[in-house]
Amino acid sequence: MLLSDYDYHLPEELIGQTPTMPRDHSRLLVVDKTKKEIEHKKFYDILDYLNEGDVLVRNSTKVIPARLIGKKESGAVMEVFLLKRLELNRWECLVRRAKKLKLDQTIIFGDGQLKATLKEVKDDGNRILEFTFDGVFEEIIHELGQMPLPPYITEKLEDGDRYQTVYAEKGQSVAAPTAGLHFTEELFEKIAQKGVEVVDVYLEVGLGTFRPVQTENVLEHKMHSETFEVPEKTAEVVNRAKAEGRRIVAVGTTSVRTLESAADSSGKLMATSGDTEIFIYPGYEFKIVDALITNFHLPKSTLLMLVSALSEKDFMFSVYEEAVKEKYEFFSFGDAMFIY
Template sequence: MTEPTQDFYSLASYDYELPEELIAQAPAEKRDASRLLKLDKNTGQTAHLQFAQAADLLQPGDLMVVNDTKVTPVRLFGKKETGGKVEALIIDYRPVAQAGPGEPFACECLVKASKRPKPGSRLFFDKGLKAKVLKAEDRICLLEFTCPTEPGAVLDDIAAIPLPPYIRRGGDAPPCNDRERYQTTYARHKGAVAAPTAGLHFTPELLDFIQAKGVEFVRITLHVGYGTFMPVRVDDVRKHKMHSEFYEISPEAAQAINHAKDQGRRVVAVGTTSVRTLEYSSREEGRVAAGSGMCDLFIMPGFRFNIVDALITNFHLPQSTLLMLVSALAGRENILAAYQEAVAEKYRFFSYGDAMFIE
């Protein structure tokens, strides 16, 4: 394998021009009606399809791996003791899931207010949910919540879905049921604060058709964190510290993946979160280990893939770790050329946008 040059480590090497009007503010009317750009990672050749045609790109015997995490409503609107408005976005849902009625639980939160709340101050939300500020650093605060009833149920009732910052609501924004559409149809396990967006394109009917074709379907879990939207702030990307996210691979899933690798069948990952989970849990001999933990794998050009052969993914932000991941799989020049072509063809970008199939 050719060693990456110094250019591969420069943040500026992962930039591209994107007209703002190509940032999708709402999904396609039907999930699988989005567009699909096929990229051959070996030749750089492209083809333009509809997402429903993804089934034609999958082969009998392929094993398709999806992330079944479920996006949780964690965006809270409330008031400070002074009466001023405050917004809190819970960025780690696990303490919520573990707390019972009346039990205090502490969560890191992104807090937005006219003035940053000080440690010791209190915040008030609907349904009796309250919070005390334990620590405050920049926009991230450690809040200790108390709730008279089951916290998860209260959040489901009063909190909003945490959309990415580039998706705007209100004003002349298009109407959209984000609680339904910013969620895969196979989502099971609550805990994500962002969707594994490549999976948003699949309908139950398309999944049934793909499996009837002889493609094996396997679920793993990685709870996507807010860090997926955090910008890289270092010029040398090797110095970037990757955020950690909770993952879980069941013994049954690991067995199915390893069986496919042993037989030389293709493993097709749906989304970069599936890629990171599979490669983080992989071993040199090309097998994955069942288990759970915190995944902080940063994939950039020069990375050796042990598990993933092909990838279904959305288009990613300039200078993002996700753009670096797909560049590691398909080659930076291939990716940037494909992105330039997608811009020219007016594809829709980012979470609610169109998709790529990299093979």
């Protein structure tokens, strides 16, 4: 399996730079993977494709304002990107111009209400920082931090809540589960009225989402670990639906990865939590997920491989060609697909 097989040409002007308002007025490319047919709709038309008895599974993780700008005691400006909490006051981080920060040197944020000291340099170049602060860490970073928009979004986001789903509940994600950005509270009310069950899982989305695959042999790629949780209620609802032959519809690839990570060999969803490095690519046998709501993904990305596994690679690439031709917007603030 070669990385070059998952490349496609995307004109830069099709990269979505600003979120659609209202959220559910983005475009929706509906993909029937069995009949190999597509339709062009609006996202609110998703109601027409969800059936009574379906179970809609969403990743209710919360994005934190993980980008922090501070200064060393010398006055040099430093940028820190929170990646993963290791202990109460220790985080794995990306540090811009990291070589300028030596072990035991400190970065000061704001007026000094938050400080970070370099304690370790990892083999992959990431840094372990120890934070000191007065008060509640989460409240301080919400005051000082910025939403961690992907590098391909160059326009300033005026409202940070637009990079947050309306159902975000808990967690410390550094990237949004972007398929969920299209939903509104009103749309969820209509979905419930139709007899669709909505349940939650949690996966803390890391920067690995945006990191390109570096190996030409795709099977040599190592996924970054992400923390997930499947609540008891979610497992019960999903297992009952599977036993009754009802569809499981995942909202976003992070929900897919959570569900498939928590499935046992018999296809039963376990109520559990842990870390996952699951890598889904063509040939994978799905145990839980039947259909997927997702955005359009980067060339050569593991997410493009995942949707190619759910559908069929050549057909999926023809779908992407159609999306480019019809000028759909791509990536985090782009339009959506429903694959069923």
